[in-house]
Amino acid sequence: CDAQRQQPPLKITQPIPNKSLSSIQHPWSKEVEQVLRDQFRMTQFRHNQLEAIHATLAGKDVFVLMPTGGGKSLCYQLPAVIQSGKTRGITLVISPLISLMQDQVEHLRAFGIRAATFHSETKPEDRKHIMAALQTPHPERHLSLLYVTPEIIRKSESFQRCLETLSHNKRLARLVVDEAHCVSQWGHDFRPDYKALGNFRKEFPHIPLMALTATATRNVITNIKSHLGMEDCETFSQSFNRPNLYYEVLKKDKSTVRDIANLIMRKYQGKAGIVYTLSRKSTEKIASKLQEFGIAAYYYHASVPAEEKAATQEDWQEGNIQVIVATIAFGMGIDKPDVRFVIHESIPKSLEGYYQETGRAGRDGRPSECYLYFSGSDVFTLRNLIRDGDGSEQQKARQGNLLEKAIAFCRNQTDCRRVEILRYFGESLSAAECGATCDNCRANDKCEMQQDFTKYAVAILMLIRHRGRLTSNQCVNFLLGRKASMERKGLEQYYGMAKRITKDDMHRVFDRLATGGALTENNVTHRTSQMVIQYFQLGPNAHALLSGEQSFAMVTKTRSDSQAALSATEELAGKPIPTYRRVRFVLPAKSREDYDSEGGETS
Ligand code: ADP
Ligand code: MG
Ligand code: ZN
Secondary structure, three states, X not given: OHHHOOOOOOOOOOOOOHHHHHHOOOOOHHHHHHHHHHOOOOOOOOOOHHHHHHHHHOOOOEEEEOOOOOOOOHHHHHHHHOOOOOOOOEEEEEOOOHHHHHHHHHHHHHOOOOEEEEOOOOOHHHHHHHHHHHOOOOHHHOOOXXXXXXXXXXXXXXXXXXXXXXXXXXXXXXXXXXXXXXXXXXXXXXXXXHHHHHHHHHHOOOOOEEEEEOOOOHHHHHHHHHHHOOOOOEEEOOOOOOOOEEEEEEEOOOOHHHHHHHHHHHHOOOOEEEEEOOXXXXXXXXXXXXXXXXXXXXXXXXXXXXXXXXXHHHHHHOOOOOEEEEOOOOOOOOOOOOEEEEEEOOOXXXXXXXXXXXXXXXXXXXXXXXXXXXXXXXXXXXXXXXXXXXXXXXXXXXXXXXXXXXXXXHHOOOOOHHHHHHHHOOOOOOHHHHOOOEHHHHHHOOOOEEEEOHHHHHHHHHHHHHHOOEOHHHHHHHXXXXXXXXXXXXXXOOOOOOOOOOHHHHHHHHHHHHHOOOEEEEEEEOOOOOOEEEEEEEOOOHHHHHOOOOOOEEEEOOOOOOOHHHHHHHHHHOOOOOOOOOOXXXXXXXXXXXXXXXXXXXX
C-alpha cells in the first residue's frame, strides 16, 4: 500500500561487466590498468571504482557512496598517480583522523607511491619541506598525494597560501573529502572543522572535487553535496545490503555478559570479534568479565593512551587478542577482513552507527553475525545523555530523533532487519532477498500473515488531526485504551478501538505512517525536564488515507513467545529459556566523560 511506500530508492548504478569497461577508452585507460596491476598489485577493479576513477580523471566532480570496506580509497589514490588525465599535479586528501591517514600513507609508500601527511602533529621541519615542495613548478615530482586534517585547512594560513599557489600553477589535481559525512550536521559523526571545506568550491572553482562516504541517508547526502557545492557531480552508489551478515536483536538482562561469553566460547572459538558498549567504564568491566571466562578480551575507548590503543588494535589484528570490547571510539581505520561477530551489548545511538559498526564484520564476504542486546534502561541512559549533552536544542532534537529510530528498529519483532536497515538508508529490498538471515525473517518463516490495518492507521491520523500534535506513545496508548492522560471528550470512538491489536503492531503502524510521509516529526525540548520530545503532525501523505483513497496493510505474525529472540543464545548456552525478567533501571554514569563519540581521537 502506498502509505507504506518509501521515498523512491536511491538510484543504484548497475555493475558494468568488465568487458564493456575495457571498450570505454580514454587516453589514460591503459595507464590506469597498468597502475592497478603494477603499483597497487590488484587484479581487478571492484564495483564503481573504475567509473569513479575515469570521471575524476576527466575533471568531473565525483561523489562516491560505498559501504565500509568497499574500496573507496583506491578511487582517489589511483588517479593521484596518473598524470595523463585532464588534470595535473597533486591530489589533496582531507581525512578526519591522523592515525587513519598515517596508515594509508604507509600503505602507499610500500607500493612506491609518494605520499605525505600534514596535520597538527607534523614536525616543523617536515612542514617546511612539504610546503616548499608544493611551491615548486612540478610538485607532483615530489608528491602524488598529500593527506591533511580539516583543521589545517581551517587554521593554517601558510598552508592556505600554498594551496592557492598550487592552484595558480595548475598543479592541484583534485580535492578529495574522505569520510565526507563529517561535513553534515545531519550525520552521525559531524565534525565542526569539516565546515571550513564549504569554501572549497568558491576558492577553487575549477578544481575537481571528490567526496567519499559510507553514509547513505538521503538527508546527509543532499546536505554534503550542497555544503561542498557539488550538486552537479557524478554520483556512484551501490546497494548497501551486506548479504553475508546475520542480524539478531536480543533482550538484555542481568545475565547478558555471561550469555555473550557463552556465545563466544561455543560458536567463535579462535575467531575475532568486537563487543560494543556504551561507556568507557563498561568496556573495562565487560572485558574483565570475559577474561574470567578465559576469553582473550581487551578494552578500547577514547581515553586509553594512544600507544596502548595502537598496541591493542595490532594485537587484535594479528589474533593475539580475540575480542575487543569498545565504545564507538573503535571504528574508523579498522581493516580486518575476518571479523566473525559484532555484538552490541547496548543499543547504538543511531541506525547509521549500527550499520557502520556491524559493517566491520565479514568484510571478507564470509558469513558473520551481528547481535544486539536491547534494554529499556539503556534507552533511558541514552535519552538522558542527549538531554544533558552540550549541543544546541536543534542538535539534541536530531540526536533524539536518530535514537528513536534505533529504538523502533530494536522493538520491531516482525519486519526483516535487513529491509529495515536499508529502508532507513532509502534503499528498498524485498524481504525474500534476506533469505532468512535475520531473526525476524527466521521467525516469520513459521507464521506470517498480511493484515489490513487501514482503520487503525486512519484512527491515528484522526487523533492527531484533532489534537494538532501527539507523541507516538500518547497516540498508541489512547487507541489501545491504556491509561491515557489525554482528554477523551469528542474522541470516545477512538479510545480503546485498537484493543485487539498488540502494542508492537500499533507502533509499527505509527512508524510506517511516519516514514511514508503521512506523519511528520516535530521535536520539542520539554521545558522542565529538558528532554527532547518527538511530536508528530499530519504529513503530506495523510490525505490519501483519510479520504479513503488508500488502504494500509502490514505483515503480522503470531509469535507466541516474546522470548523467541532469546532462544538462539540460550540454545548455545545449553540452558532453558528463562522467564521474563523485569528490566532494572541503571542510573546513568555520573560523568558524561565516560561516553565516547565516534573516532575518539579527533584531530
Ligand atoms: P573504504 O574506504 O571504502 O572503507 P578501503 O579503501 O579502505 O575501503 O578498502 C578496503 C580494503 O579493500 C583495503 O584493504 C583495500 O586494499 C582493498 N581493496 C580496495 N579495492 C580493491 C580491489 N580492486 N581489489 C582488491 N582489494 C581492494
Ligand atoms: Mg575509507
Ligand atoms: Zn530478514
